[in-house]
Amino acid sequence: MPQIAAQRQARAGTTSEDPELSGASGPERRVVGIDIGATKWTVVAGDGTRIRASGATSASPDATLRRLESWLVGAYGREPLDALGCSFAGAVDRDGVVSGWPNRVSWKGYALLDDLRAFARHVSIADDGVCAARAEMAVGVAQDVRDFLSVSFGTGVGGCFVLDGSVRRARSDDARSIGHLRLLGEQHRCACGWRGCVQTVLCGPALAQADAARHVSAPLRDAVERLARWCADVCQQLGLEMVVLAGGSLARGEWIRAALLDVFQREGEAVGVAATAGSHLAAGPALGALLMLEERTT
Numbered sequence: 672m673p674q675i676a677a678q679r680q681a682r683a684g685t686t687s688e689d690p691e692l693s694g695a696s697g698p699e700r701r702v703v704g705i706d707i708g709a710t711k712w713t714v715v716a717g718d719g720t721r722i723r724a725s726g727a728t729s730a731s732p733d734a735t736l737r738r739l740e741s742w743l744v745g746a747y748g749r750e751p752l753d754a755l756g757c758s759f760a761g762a763v764d765r766d767g768v769v770s771g772w773p774n775r776v777s778w779k780g781y782a783l784l785d786d787l788r789a790f791a792r793h794v795s796i797a798d799d800g801v802c803a804a805r806a807e808m809a810v811g812v813a814q815d816v817r818d819f820l821s822v823s824f825g826t827g828v829g830g831c832f833v834l835d836g837s838v839r840r841a842r843s844d845d846a847r848s849i850g851h852l853r854l855l856g857e858q859h860r861c862a863c864g865w866r867g868c869v870q871t872v873l874c875g876p877a878l879a880q881a882d883a884a885r886h887v888s889a890p891l892r893d894a895v896e897r898l899a900r901w902c903a904d905v906c907q908q909l910g911l912e913m914v915v916l917a918g919g920s921l922a923r924g925e926w927i928r929a930a931l932l933d934v935f936q937r938e939g940e941a942v943g944v945a946a947t948a949g950s951h952l953a954a955g956p957a958l959g960a961l962l963m964l965e966e967r968t969t
């Protein structure tokens with residue numbers, strides 16, 4: 672069992688009742704969390720806060736999974752893991768088949784759950800924005816926060832609302848998350864088929880470029896301000912305490928993280944909503960997937 676989850680369960684006085692999860696215990700238990708994003712995949716284990724491995728996500732799901740498998744076999748051998756939690760940036764249907772992923776359209780129809788089951792006896796898949804929020808709720812900045820909005824900056828923009836301590840999931844199963852809020856003009860055509868989605872401008876590559884140049888372009892600043900204002904306004908209306916900024920794009924650049932946080936804090940201050948950066952920007956999604964295995968909430 673991951674150390675953090677063990678500590679949390681010990682505090683709560685609970686134990687796992689899932690027979691698939693109770694076959695092994697103690698430090699020898701082989702459990703990992705992975706995150707499959709549009710640009711790269713990462714693996715965490717142990718207490719889940721340190722990335723153990725990462726690689727490029729490609730247009731071919733088979734090729735991507737084979738590279739992931741190669742690392743897992745090298746680290747853990749060919750015996751299946753006890754459990755694997757997968758944070759995924761696309762959407763999957765009830766059977767674990769990819770039902771939509773605007774940033775990686777070639778993955779649609781891929782039987783992700785079936786392939787992951789070759790790696791571990793118990794597998795769960797959850798939305799990456801939900802996983803990032805779970806990590807902050809469990810061991811991050813939102814531990815004592817009942818109501819907040821988590822916004823996760825990766826290749827695109829994800830996230831979710833947490834209301835009264837409960838994660839709210841999008842109604843659709845097409846992987847359109849916060850990045851597909853139509854906050855921009857009709858001239859911005861999105862890969863998802865819509866127009867005006869905020870992540871047509873506010874995306875991982877644009878944030879990396881801004882960080883390298885120490886300069887936020889006017890279109891990017893406009894997109895950030897529109898999203899920050901929307902987040903602040905909806906939080907104010909719903910009575911939410913704060914906006915938590917998460918995601919790997921913020922982990923890669925200290926400058927752009929500060930620049931985004933400044934905009935979100937300024938827009939939040941105008942309506943009395945706080946904004947803060949998460950504690951687990953790079954490892955958050957995989958860490959959340961690992962923790963959700965133990966919480967059995969996927």
Ligand SMILES: [Zn+2]
Nearest residue numbers: 851861863868
């Ligand atoms: Zn879109």
